[in-house]
Amino acid sequence: MNVGTNIRTLREQRNIKQQEIADLIGMHRSNYSKIENGQREISVSALDKIARFFNITIDELVHLDGDLPQEVDIEDKTTMEQLKLMQELDEEERSMIFKMIDSFLTKKKFKDFFNKNVASL
Template structure:
């Protein structure tokens, strides 16, 4: 039942709607169209391994951007 609870919460529907879906299918979630707080709420619903992967990817991208900015501002003009 825990999985059904998580699915229901994730898709914003009831367990009954999952079990008796009929023709209704949960909508795909697109994080980009959510507010920052909603994005964080959705990420917090992932299991620990998935969260770790997502946060590692974000850390990597932010580090890469900071390095590019540093390089452009301090080295490229030499």
């Protein structure tokens, strides 16, 4: 099931006309109809407006069947398991994590150096 079908399902359950949703997202009704029929993609901002209109999250709108992705709890994972999970992130997210790790390691090295060389004076 695609997101357009999910939107149509919600709209029809509430007896709302296509024109009302098209007006909500600032789109011509014929273009909006293509979204419901899977012939056109929908923007994230339009998806957000529709989700808010129906008082649900974008996740709930995309996964209307209730099959929401589950959160991954990494607190009890080993370091190797955490690294494997990190590989599933996109490049920008991985880069951000590695920059944070580098920052913490640099801070620790500086602290160790300071304690060893300066604090003993």
